[in-house]
Amino acid sequence: MPELYITRPLPDRVLERAEQHFNVTLRAQTTPLKKGEMRAALVLYDVIIPTLGDMFTADVFDSMETARCRLLANFGVGYNHIDVAAASQVGISVTNTPGAVTDATADIALMLVLMSARRAGEGERMVRAGKWQGWHPTQMLGLHLGGKTCGIIGMGRIGQAIARRVHFGLGMDVVYHNRSPRAVDLPARQLDTIAEVLAASDVVVLAVPGGAQTHHLIGAQELASMRAHAHLVNISRGDVVDESALIAALQQGRIAGAGLDVYEFEPDVPEALRGMENVTLLPHLGTAAQDVREEMGMMALDNAIAHASGQVLRNPV
Numbered sequence: 242m243p244e245l246y247i248t249r250p251l252p253d254r255v256l257e258r259a260e261q262h263f264n265v266t267l268r269a270q271t272t273p274l275k276k277g278e279m280r281a282a283l284v285l286y287d288v289i290i291p292t293l294g295d296m297f298t299a300d301v302f303d304s305m306e307t308a309r310c311r312l313l314a315n316f317g318v319g320y321n322h323i324d325v326a327a328a329s330q331v332g333i334s335v336t337n338t339p340g341a342v343t344d345a346t347a348d349i350a351l352m353l354v355l356m357s358a359r360r361a362g363e364g365e366r367m368v369r370a371g372k373w374q375g376w377h378p379t380q381m382l383g384l385h386l387g388g389k390t391c392g393i394i395g396m397g398r399i400g401q402a403i404a405r406r407v408h409f410g411l412g413m414d415v416v417y418h419n420r421s422p423r424a425v426d427l428p429a430r431q432l433d434t435i436a437e438v439l440a441a442s443d444v445v446v447l448a449v450p451g452g453a454q455t456h457h458l459i460g461a462q463e464l465a466s467m468r469a470h471a472h473l474v475n476i477s478r479g480d481v482v483d484e485s486a487l488i489a490a491l492q493q494g495r496i497a498g499a500g501l502d503v504y505e506f507e508p509d510v511p512e513a514l515r516g517m518e519n520v521t522l523l524p525h526l527g528t529a530a531q532d533v534r535e536e537m538g539m540m541a542l543d544n545a546i547a548h549a550s551g552q553v554l555r556n557p558v
Contacts, residue, residue, distance in 0.1 A: 243549045246286040248274050248295050250523070252531065255538030262546050263288070276301060283308040283333075288362050288545045290538075291323065292316045293525075301328035306331045312554075314544040316537055318342045319527075320558055321451035321478060327349045336544035336556045340398065340538040346527040349403035350446050350476045353521055354391070354407065357472040358384040358444060360498075360503065362521040384470060384497070392442030394435055394458070395449035395477065403446055404429055419499045436460075439466040441556030451478030456551040461486040464496060472498045476527055479503040491520065501526055512548075533555065 243262035249271055253358060257381060259265045266286065268274075272280070273294030278436070278497065279301045282289050291297060291313055302324070308331065313323060315337045325335045356362055361463045367373050367381075391407040396419040407413040408427055415429035418438045423431060435458070439445055445467065449455045450485045459473070460483040468558050475482055484505040490496050491514075498519035504510050507525060514520050543555045 243287040244285065245545060246289045247283045248282075248290065249292050251290075251538045252535045254535050255542065256513070258539065258542055259545075260305045262542070262549065280305070283310040283433055283497075286310050287372075287547060288312045288314055290314050290541050291318050293319065293322060295322060297323040299324045302327045302331050302333070305333070308333070312336065312545065314548070315558075316539045316541045319478060321453050325558055333556050336538045336541070336546070336554050338540040341540050342528045343398045343402050345477055345530050345533040347398050347406055349502055349523070349527050350399075350403045350448070350474060351406045351410065353474045353476065353502060353523065354386070354411075354446065354472070356442050357474060357500035357519075358386055360519075361550050363518045366518075371439060376436065384472065388414075389443035390414045391418060392438035392445045393417040393429075394445065394447050395447060396425060396431070397417065397448065397450075399476075400448035401427075404515060405503065407444075407544055408454055413444075420529045424441060436466045437472075439463055440468070441484045442469065442471060444472045446474045447481055447483060449477050451476060451481065455481050457481070457483045459483065459487075461489065466491040467496050469495060469515045470497045472496065472500065474500040475500045479507050480506040484511060484514075491517055 242264050244263050245259060247267045249268060251454055279297055283305050287309055311333055313328060313333060313335045315323060315335060318337050318339045320335060320337050323335055328335055360381050391403055391413040396417045404415045405427055406416050416432050416438050418432055418435050419430055456482050464486055468539055488511060491499060500521040502523045502525055510522060547554055
């Protein structure tokens with residue numbers, strides 16, 4: 242059977258299926274691969290299932306034209322940690338797992354929108370610390386979302402799923418920016434620029450893919466376009482936001498709050514963010530549901546099995 246390398250533990254159902262089709266080597270660590278580990282894996286295995294944080298940069302593929310591995314079946318929809326062009330140059334294909342993550346990620350976005358606007362994290366910390374002295378009319382007043390405007394940057398599968406949740410679930414108006422014209426099946430207006438969306442919105446949600454084109458898409462200039470009472474939510478990739486600029490905007494009161502599931506240098510989260518009550522911080526929970534992670538693993542395996550049997554790849558990138 243072909244040799245398969247899985248870079249981090251996956252759900253049991255995924256591993257059981259993998260073992261039916263491959264000789265599986267499972268790396269027990271939960272940390273990302275180092276460069277030497279990646280290069281060794283390319284030489285030793287037919288297929289690798291990498292995960293977020295396994296940085297398959299261009300130099301990892303140097304002199305790998307004759308490597309044994311011919312497929313990186315990425316576990317996840319985002320693949321900005323893999324230099325696809327460099328992989329292709331040495332004959333290695335890359336696949337991903339689109340669709341499996343859409344609703345779970347949109348759910349986390351909705352949760353962060355609500356938690357940030359309604360100060361849920363701050364309130365829970367107050368109760369846990371024994372500081373709550375009872376209800377009163379002006380306690381912890383947040384932003385009511387019904388009738389407000391949600392701006393979405395990036396209107397792909399996940400952006401549209403977020404739009405449906407905030408519009409039909411919370412009664413918000415939706416405006417959005419996308420790199421190309423994108424018709425959607427709900428009441429929403431596409432605006433020409435990111436700045437227009439930021440200026441029009443009470444809550445802004447970032448749902449763009451990672452990569453060079455979106456690195457620091459939101460910086461000091463963009464944050465200055467937002468309203469003072471507005472909240473920024475990021476469920477895309479951490480480096481889409483210039484973290485230092487976000488910290489400055491929050492400290493100076495130029496925006497009201499932020500809800501973050503991703504970070505520019507994760508797992509490092511700046512002390513400045515951790516110390517602010519108006520920031521909701523999650524540990525990259527976007528797809529962290531048992532059935533979702535199983536579906537992602539099964540989709541990665543579909544690609545691996547198709548490759549091993551000489552069939553067309555299901556989800557090439």
